[in-house]
Amino acid sequence: MPKTVCAKWAGCGAAAKNKNTDMKTVYIMWLRQIKRYLRSRSRIVGALGQPILFLVALGYGLGATFQKAGEGNYFTFLGPGIIGMSIIFTAIFSGIEIIWDRQFGFLKETLVAPVSRFSIMMGRTLGGATVATIQGIIVFLIVLIPGFRPFNWALVPVAILFMLLVALLFTALGTMIASLLEDMQGFQLIMNFIVMPLFFLSGALFPLEGLPAALSAITKFDPLTYGIDAFRTLLVNLPVIGIGPDLAVLATVTAVFLILGSYFFSKIQV
Amino acid sequence: MTHDATAENIISVTGLVKKFGDFTAVDDISFSVKKGEIFAFLGPNGAGKSTTIKMLTTLLAPTAGTITMNGHSTTAEPDAVRRSFGIVFQDPSLDDELTAYENMEFHGYLYDVPADVMKERIPELLRFVELWDRRGSLVKEFSGGMRRRLEIARGLLHHPKVIFLDEPTLGLDPQTRNHMWSYLQNLNKTEGITVFFTTHYMEEAERIAERIAIIDHGKIIASGTSDDLKKQTNKPSLEDAFLELTGKVIREEESNAQDRMRQMGRMWRGGKK
Numbered sequence: 202m203p204k205t206v207c208a209k210w211a212g213c214g215a216a217a218k219n220k221n222t223d224m225k226t227v228y229i230m231w232l233r234q235i236k237r238y239l240r241s242r243s244r245i246v247g248a249l250g251q252p253i254l255f256l257v258a259l260g261y262g263l264g265a266t267f268q269k270a271g272e273g274n275y276f277t278f279l280g281p282g283i284i285g286m287s288i289i290f291t292a293i294f295s296g297i298e299i300i301w302d303r304q305f306g307f308l309k310e311t312l313v314a315p316v317s318r319f320s321i322m323m324g325r326t327l328g329g330a331t332v333a334t335i336q337g338i339i340v341f342l343i344v345l346i347p348g349f350r351p352f353n354w355a356l357v358p359v360a361i362l363f364m365l366l367v368a369l370l371f372t373a374l375g376t377m378i379a380s381l382l383e384d385m386q387g388f389q390l391i392m393n394f395i396v397m398p399l400f401f402l403s404g405a406l407f408p409l410e411g412l413p414a415a416l417s418a419i420t421k422f423d424p425l426t427y428g429i430d431a432f433r434t435l436l437v438n439l440p441v442i443g444i445g446p447d448l449a450v451l452a453t454v455t456a457v458f459l460i461l462g463s464y465f466f467s468k469i470q471v
Numbered sequence: 472m473t474h475d476a477t478a479e480n481i482i483s484v485t486g487l488v489k490k491f492g493d494f495t496a497v498d499d500i501s502f503s504v505k506k507g508e509i510f511a512f513l514g515p516n517g518a519g520k521s522t523t524i525k526m527l528t529t530l531l532a533p534t535a536g537t538i539t540m541n542g543h544s545t546t547a548e549p550d551a552v553r554r555s556f557g558i559v560f561q562d563p564s565l566d567d568e569l570t571a572y573e574n575m576e577f578h579g580y581l582y583d584v585p586a587d588v589m590k591e592r593i594p595e596l597l598r599f600v601e602l603w604d605r606r607g608s609l610v611k612e613f614s615g616g617m618r619r620r621l622e623i624a625r626g627l628l629h630h631p632k633v634i635f636l637d638e639p640t641l642g643l644d645p646q647t648r649n650h651m652w653s654y655l656q657n658l659n660k661t662e663g664i665t666v667f668f669t670t671h672y673m674e675e676a677e678r679i680a681e682r683i684a685i686i687d688h689g690k691i692i693a694s695g696t697s698d699d700l701k702k703q704t705n706k707p708s709l710e711d712a713f714l715e716l717t718g719k720v721i722r723e724e725e726s727n728a729q730d731r732m733r734q735m736g737r738m739w740r741g742g743k744k
Binding site for chain 2: 228229241307313316470471
């Protein structure tokens with residue numbers, strides 16, 4: 202029989218709220234995401250398959266044409282795009298995982314706990330963003346193999362901070378979408394109408410200069426465009442927009458998505 | 472039954488209403504549960520049971536009425552109420568990718584249980600539900616009965632005053648069921664924890680519950696001890712009394728997206744094994 206250790210703990214039963222509760226919640230939600238990530242090797246490998254495929258197929262397939270067109274080494278151009286690709290996919294899926302938590306019941310465990318939904322959402326989002334950033338770093342190491350080289354290694358840590366920002370932005374977007382969906386039925390819809398367009402219209406694979414005006418305007422509304430531009434600026438010194446506007450746009454959109462994400466998350470009913 | 476909020480009552484519900492659009496799921500119910508009582512909340516499918524439990528456990532806001540638990544209002548002080556109860560949901564709510572111990576720890580963090588208390592309490596509870604030897608195993612390797620035991624241990628970690636069990640024995644074999652109830656009765660006796668449960672097994676309610684309330688069409692249609700209900704209906708068993716009170720028509724519940732997801736979840740879990 203469990204004996205009562207209640208006496209040791211003033212907070213037994215209906216405890217007074219400790220100030221650290223929110224931080225503890227954020228920490229444990231974050232830790233959970235990391236543990237789940239490290240345990241699913243198939244997910245890590247699976248998530249690397251697509252960027253590697255794009256890197257090899259496009260890098261070698263279009264490399265020569267790209268060079269002939271006078272655009273330089275395609276791997277240098279493509280590397281930051283592929284890093285962005287792995288981040289956006291991992292981040293959005295991390296956010297969308299809430300649907301699975303809902304389906305497998307775990308979400309209820311967190312929603313009846315005496316903690317704010319905001320801290321649950323923040324911990325989860327930070328965890329998902331950390332995982333996506335790790336994937337981004339792994340892809341960065343992989344693109345070094347076919348000859349990608351950062352122009353200044355000292356800027357790589359700054360690029361990683363930008364990866365974290367981009368990851369945060371898209372995990373928050375995933376959370377937002379997942380909070381609005383009831384089940385996985387809409388998953389294909391999200392893939393085809395949100396994730397794929399965000400990726401293809403970001404300039405990850407091709408230069409944004411010289412696009413038709415309409416398309417060019419659309420790319421300006423894609424937050425990933427600014428992420429890819431930041432990676433390209435910091436890793437290979439090929440800026441189009443500039444690091445200042447990139448940071449401003451990414452930070453603003455991240456803030457907006459986090460606010461909307463936590464609002465929609467707070468409205469979830471189980 | 473009296474509804475006055477005396478110190479004896481750990482849960483007092485007064486004039487509780489829940490409407491979904493035009494549909495009234497819970498229609499002005501009032502009842503109370505005494506401190507240390509084993510209370511069964513029964514009703515056919517779609518009677519308003521789950522909706523009531525969701526309101527009691529702060530997952531759903533009432534349309535009207537008040538709920539007080541352990542001296543706190545579920546709407547005004549939800550966090551104080553949340554610290555006062557533990558819950559075992561009808562469907563599993565564990566993280567499959569975490570170990571038994573990690574699931575316990577996760578809960579401890581959310582309920583702000585101090586680290587030294589956790590170090591003592593987690594082994595105690597895991598031994599109590601006979602899962603200590605499996606503490607390092609991932610929950611996805613656990614059987615249905617093991618999961619349920621782990622959920623009970625987890626629900627007790629933060630020393631709740633009330634434990635809610637929503638059909639806790641559904642799908643368990645008689646051995647596991649029996650075992651589980653002896654844990655809970657034991658806890659009720661030694662820690663004075665109030666047990667609030669729902670079940671479709673009437674003989675279970677008859678055997679375990681000290682008091683019973685029956686809800687149907689959103690209203691509480693009868694309450695009292697098992698003997699009271701049998702006397703009231705003049706029937707030999709609680710099952711007969713239940714059928715007398717609620718009728719013999721089979722209830723169809725419309726499935727919503729949530730139910731379909733659960734169905735899918737079950738298939739998925741079943742398929743993986």
